[in-house]
Amino acid sequence: HRDSCASDSSDSVISTGSETDQVYKVVLLGEHGVGKSSLARVFGGVEDGRNTYDRSIIVDEEEASILLYDVWEQDNNQWMKEQCMKMGDAYIIVYSVTDKSSFEKASELRIQLRRARQSENIPIILVGNKSDLVRSREVSVDEGSACAVVFDCKFIETSASLHHNVQALFEGIVRQIRLRKDSKEE
Ligand code: GDP
């Protein structure tokens, strides 16, 4: 059994990795209201009471353990935001397709992340959530994917409400992490 604790110091979020060799720390970023917590709940797993979800998924016939952090807005303090930028093995930057300003914010976050983790090639997936709300859409699929090209990250549209593409999102994150890890080891 492993302990996950995001309270005192996020640097102490260490995985002992008993059953699998590694636990991937995945951090949700994005403006308030875009659906981060909804995506986290659909992803599921054991929630530790501190907005951290612990779950294993099988991707390409191999198990992966994910610790998903929905703490970006927690206490709304700067310290937490800095920790978030430091601690992830991978990032999910969420915007709402119904909210242009959340899309612009996503680009800002990508830039901040690049600055915080300069030399590292961390996996990032840009997520356009609320794809079910077709009539109030403000950001097209093309705009989303073009942005992902510019910012050198993967892109997917999801609907947390309809559970659409949420599984694909987390499988994608695991594949990205594995890819980068393998290329590092070579
Ligand atoms: P957060 O602030 O980023 O954690 O966003 P929440 O997960 O709290 O979601 C904000 C609001 O958007 C809530 O009312 C959700 O029910 C709603 N919401 C989240 N995801 C979706 C979605 O995919 N489709 C629709 N229609 N509503 C969503």
Ligand code: MG
């Ligand atoms: Mg939330």
